[in-house]
Amino acid sequence: MTKYVFVTGGVVSGLGKGITASSIALLLKSRGYKVFMQKFDPYINVDPGTMNPIQHGEVFVTFDGCETDLDLGHYERFIDEELNFTSNITSGKIYKSVIDKERHGDYLGATVQMVPHITNEIKNKVYEAGISSGADIVITEIGGTVGDIESQSFIEALRQIQYEKGSDNTFFVHCTLIPFIYGSNELKTKPTQNSVRDLRNMGIRPDALVCRAPYDTGEAIKKKLSLFCSVPVENVIDSVDVKNIYEIPINYYNQKIDEIILKQFNLPIKKANLDYWKKLIKTVDNLSEEVEIALVGKYVELHDAYISVVEALKHAGYKYNTKVNINWVDSEKLEDSNVNLKEIFKNSKGILVPGGFGSRGIEGKIKAIKFARENNIPFLGICLGMQLAVIEFARNVCDIKDASSTEFNPTCLNPIIDLMADQKSIVNMGGTLRLGNYECTLKKGTLAYKDYNQEKILERHRHRYEFNNKYKDILESKGMVFSGLNEKANLVEIIELPSHKHFIASQFHPEFKSRPTRPHPLFDSFIKASCGK
Ligand code: GLN
Numbered sequence: 001m002t003k004y005v006f007v008t009g010g011v012v013s014g015l016g017k018g019i020t021a022s023s024i025a026l027l028l029k030s031r032g033y034k035v036f037m038q039k040f041d042p043y044i045n046v047d048p049g050t051m052n053p054i055q056h057g058e059v060f061v062t063f064d065g066c067e068t069d070l071d072l073g074h075y076e077r078f079i080d081e082e083l084n085f086t087s088n089i090t091s092g093k094i095y096k097s098v099i100d101k102e103r104h105g106d107y108l109g110a111t112v113q114m115v116p117h118i119t120n121e122i123k124n125k126v127y128e129a130g131i132s133s134g135a136d137i138v139i140t141e142i143g144g145t146v147g148d149i150e151s152q153s154f155i156e157a158l159r160q161i162q163y164e165k166g167s168d169n170t171f172f173v174h175c176t177l178i179p180f181i182y183g184s185n186e187l188k189t190k191p192t193q194n195s196v197r198d199l200r201n202m203g204i205r206p207d208a209l210v211c212r213a214p215y216d217t218g219e220a221i222k223k224k225l226s227l228f229c230s231v232p233v234e235n236v237i238d239s240v241d242v243k244n245i246y247e248i249p250i251n252y253y254n255q256k257i258d259e260i261i262l263k264q265f266n267l268p269i270k271k272a273n274l275d276y277w278k279k280l281i282k283t284v285d286n287l288s289e290e291v292e293i294a295l296v297g298k299y300v301e302l303h304d305a306y307i308s309v310v311e312a313l314k315h316a317g318y319k320y321n322t323k324v325n326i327n328w329v330d331s332e333k334l335e336d337s338n339v340n341l342k343e344i345f346k347n348s349k350g351i352l353v354p355g356g357f358g359s360r361g362i363e364g365k366i367k368a369i370k371f372a373r374e375n376n377i378p379f380l381g382i383c384l385g386m387q388l389a390v391i392e393f394a395r396n397v398c399d400i401k402d403a404s405s406t407e408f409n410p411t412c413l414n415p416i417i418d419l420m421a422d423q424k425s426i427v428n429m430g431g432t433l434r435l436g437n438y439e440c441t442l443k444k445g446t447l448a449y450k451d452y453n454q455e456k457i458l459e460r461h462r463h464r465y466e467f468n469n470k471y472k473d474i475l476e477s478k479g480m481v482f483s484g485l486n487e488k489a490n491l492v493e494i495i496e497l498p499s500h501k502h503f504i505a506s507q508f509h510p511e512f513k514s515r516p517t518r519p520h521p522l523f524d525s526f527i528k529a530s531c532g533k
Helices: 017-030 071-079 091-104 114-133 152-165 190-201 218-229 247-254 257-264 275-285 303-319 331-335 362-374 384-396 447-452 469-477 521-530
Strands: 003-009 035-041 088-090 137-142 170-177 208-213 236-240 289-297 322-330 350-353 379-382 403-405 414-419 434-442 456-463 465-467 481-486 491-496 503-506
Touching: 003 017, 003 152, 017 035, 017 071, 017 137, 017 170, 017 247, 017 257, 035 071, 035 114, 071 303, 088 091, 091 114, 091 152, 114 137, 114 152, 137 152, 152 170, 170 190, 170 257, 190 208, 190 218, 208 218, 208 257, 218 236, 236 247, 247 257, 247 275, 275 303, 289 303, 289 331, 289 362, 289 521, 303 322, 303 521, 322 331, 331 362, 350 362, 350 384, 350 521, 362 379, 362 384, 379 384, 379 521, 384 403, 384 414, 384 465, 384 469, 384 491, 384 503, 434 447, 434 491, 447 481, 447 491, 447 503, 447 521, 465 469, 465 491, 469 481, 503 521
Parallel strands: 003 137, 003 170, 035 088, 035 137, 170 208, 208 236, 289 322, 289 350, 350 379, 379 503, 403 414
Antiparallel strands: 414 465, 434 456, 434 481, 481 491, 491 503
16 A cells, blocks of 8 residues: 655745655665655646746756646655656646536536545545555655645645545654744744644644754754654654755654654665765765856846756766856846956856746847857757757858747747747647657767767657757758757757867756766766866
């Protein structure tokens, strides 16, 4: 029977619930259990695909094309399992499905209500994740903070699951804050007591508390929390601030959180295999070199908007014993004609232009790409970054001065980047991009082929516009190589410039498949070139 771990949050958001959930999953996996992860987001959007990254950070994409919360990126990077459509459930998805069923007449005349219809739908999503993944243990994180109006139906559904499945099949981890009060100079437990009371008011008794605190809380605080919250002392787990997030699973392991969970589940406590993770921590703590990479984007004030890209750069850095420092460059600021690119990029050993939507900051990104191309600075373009690299080349090398994309200039006469026929009739914005895995065939003898060292690859996509094949011959005649193609639909997936030290760009998003212990080939070679290796 599938077992379920639920991770809730209290007091404030931003406590690292996602990392806690991922760490627990990693520990259970390391003990030989098959795990699967899921996140509930209480907002009404069906998915975060239509949200502004400035509000919500990056949209992570699963292999089957689900646009998800960025926490799923943490999950995949920690547990190294591919997640899917059942992994990110929003209130919007739940309501939509219930309302669709009601319109279809599925409720046979019943009054459709929060309980049981919405809560049943939520419970089904939990059970479905267990069945479809075949996991021994499903770890579900509930977004937001206990007590929020938005998350009440989720908490109620979990209460029902706790009752239905019993405490040997469910385990509730509540993440809270233990603030340090200056003046009296002590840690305070009251906010945690209050938040556990909120949870208990909704019928849920937490099995463990994960307490975010500036330092170890100590025996006295743990005893107090145990008494007031009815949680065994050993189930009060410290989560102290760390400089390297990979330490977190090991910190929990040392406090035996995985053993506590397995004991409650009556599952054997098999030996944990964490050597690879400890090696990773050692690597990250002892990086001996540094390299600066410029990341040219329009959401640079919120680094979370590019979190997978940044992580992928770091992962590649680990392989070369190198700390990657990001030079955050606001593309809009590059548009000023007085801007001194040499000054802005003076310490940057590589330039990366990531994905994006809309026309703001486009010309700045094109300027950065031109600078990388003309100065032989290693360049990696991702999605919009590839589209702009092609536009830059068309304009400045092939002399097609008005080359553009119909995304920013719908009436342009040289649409180097254009909508495919099947995208032209689409009216809904949500969920209608080209999403998820598509195959790409690599051309032998190219940089792309060398990076991957194989002919067929599968990569994740999230875009609407495509390279316009009408311009292929002219770009090729000037030296651009189309090194990756989707043969089925005849779409360009990778471009490169062999005359350049390292200039490559992909229509897909390689960042989603990078792992801390296994950097993605395109990031690997980009960092290698940027380090001059
Ligand atoms: N805006 C471009 C498109 O829709 C690129 C998308 C992206 O970079 N993710 O095709």
